[in-house]
Each structure stands twice: as structure tokens, then as C-alpha cells.
Amino acid sequence: MSNPALSKNPALNGKTLSADELRRIYDQPAAQTQRPGVDTPASEAGFGAEQPPVIAPSDKPMTYENTISKTVLLFVIVLAFGAVGWFMPVLALPAAIVGLVLGLVNSFKKEPSVPLIVLYAVFQGVFLGGISGIFESQWSGIVSQAVIGTLAVFGVTLLLFRSGKVRTSPKMTKIVLIAMVGYLVFSVVNVILMWTGVATDPWGMRGVQIFGIPLGLVIGLLAVFLAAYSLVMDFELIQNGVRNRVPEKWAWSAAFGLMVTLIWLYVEILRILAILRGNN
Numbered sequence: 001m002s003n004p005a006l007s008k009n010p011a012l013n014g015k016t017l018s019a020d021e022l023r024r025i026y027d028q029p030a031a032q033t034q035r036p037g038v039d040t041p042a043s044e045a046g047f048g049a050e051q052p053p054v055i056a057p058s059d060k061p062m063t064y065e066n067t068i069s070k071t072v073l074l075f076v077i078v079l080a081f082g083a084v085g086w087f088m089p090v091l092a093l094p095a096a097i098v099g100l101v102l103g104l105v106n107s108f109k110k111e112p113s114v115p116l117i118v119l120y121a122v123f124q125g126v127f128l129g130g131i132s133g134i135f136e137s138q139w140s141g142i143v144s145q146a147v148i149g150t151l152a153v154f155g156v157t158l159l160l161f162r163s164g165k166v167r168t169s170p171k172m173t174k175i176v177l178i179a180m181v182g183y184l185v186f187s188v189v190n191v192i193l194m195w196t197g198v199a200t201d202p203w204g205m206r207g208v209q210i211f212g213i214p215l216g217l218v219i220g221l222l223a224v225f226l227a228a229y230s231l232v233m234d235f236e237l238i239q240n241g242v243r244n245r246v247p248e249k250w251a252w253s254a255a256f257g258l259m260v261t262l263i264w265l266y267v268e269i270l271r272i273l274a275i276l277r278g279n280n
Helices: 019-026 064-087 089-108 114-138 142-163 170-195 215-243 250-278
Strands: none
Touching: 064 089, 064 114, 064 215, 064 250, 089 114, 089 250, 114 142, 114 250, 142 215, 142 250, 170 215, 215 250
């Protein structure tokens, strides 16, 4: 889901900033603004319609390339420690708790912390490996199906974003954020009911049937939509960061935001598939 550390940064949550605005934010020297296709070749114009202000050559700005490389690195760490969780599923629950704490800490830090972001990837890897192994032992092939589903949602969302057909809006973003809070409250209450034995169904309130349809499917599909919208928010924040040539350190926050959203998306799709196959 979209990272508050990104959204609170003025150079990442709005239009392309002027050189003077960048200087006030980052204490960087102002430089001449370039126009894509005029002052620079069109091939160097970047993802957006306007070339960002050029900052001092010694500065290392955030780019799509270094954001992608950091994102890939974090997911390699997730996969590596996922193997640990796969063979030691008993570690899944403590890893999930530690991962949640680290996720909250990283989300609300004013500056990105590479060690904490890497630690988040480590513990989330153990958690994902653990639950994936448990689900796979009950429903063969479900993990590969969840991975394909996650990649499909990510790919379609990215293509729609690149085409310009999908963008966020202030009103829709408020609705989505409210829905996320509601989803979080539902999830916490559901876990408490399951742990206390009030809800006897293996899925808790998610197993409640409404017109023959498990509530978990409805909630899961809503969560997938929220995660897809969060991806669009992440893409826009990354786009703004590259356009405004913010310092490279913010690429770590961008990679963290994408990782949080994709992990959430994978878990929701995995749960949806489990509910569907469990009812067959």
C-alpha cells in the first residue's frame, strides 16, 4: 500500500517543482529547467510530459533504474528468507508480528532507513514463506496460482498507468484510505475473534455465508481493488520523485512502498484461492 513516507514528501506528492522550490526543500542550487524534445532529446525526456529541473551534477537523483534495482534487491531478500519460512513454518507468526512493527516504523519515518527496510524484507520473507508452505501443503499448486495472480494484477495496473488511462484523484484517494482503515479494523477484529474462540470457522468472519457466498471472497476482492489502487498511488509518487529529481535515498522508500503493496496483494489472492478451493 502507498507509503506515508513518500506521500508526506512535497517533491513526491504533487506536480513537477521549480528549481527554486527544490532548493528550498533540499537546499540544492537552482538550475535551468529543460524542456523535453527541445533542450534535451525526446528519448531522455523520461516517463512524464515535462523534463524535471536539473540539479547539481554531484547530486545523485532518484531514477526509475535505481528504484527498480532496489525493489528487485528487496524481493530477492524476501525470496531468500522465504525459503527459511517454508521449511520452518513455526516462525511465520512471530515474523509477521515483527514485520508489522517494522512496516509501521518504516512507513512513518521522516527519512528512509535502509537497514530497517532490509530487515522488513527479511521478516516478511520468513512470514510469506511460512504461510505459503502451510497453504501449499493443503492445496497443491495454490502458491504458484497466487504468484501468477499477483503478477497479473501488477502488470495490468502498470500498463494502464503507463497508458494514462488510470490515475488517482483526491476524492477517490480519500475513499480508498477510509476503506483501508475499515479493512484494517475488520482484520484486527477477525483475528481477535479467532484467537479467543468466539469465531469457530477457520476463516473467522470471512467464512460467514451471505447468499451462499463466503464473506471472505467479498472482502478479498475489495482488498485486491484497494491494493491495485495503492499500486497506482505508488507509481504516481515514484513518477513525481523522478520528475523532481529528488535524492536517490527516496528510491528506497519507493521500493519499500511497492514491496508492502505487492506483499499485501499476494496474501489477499492466496487467501481468496484458499477459500475458493476449500469450498469445493
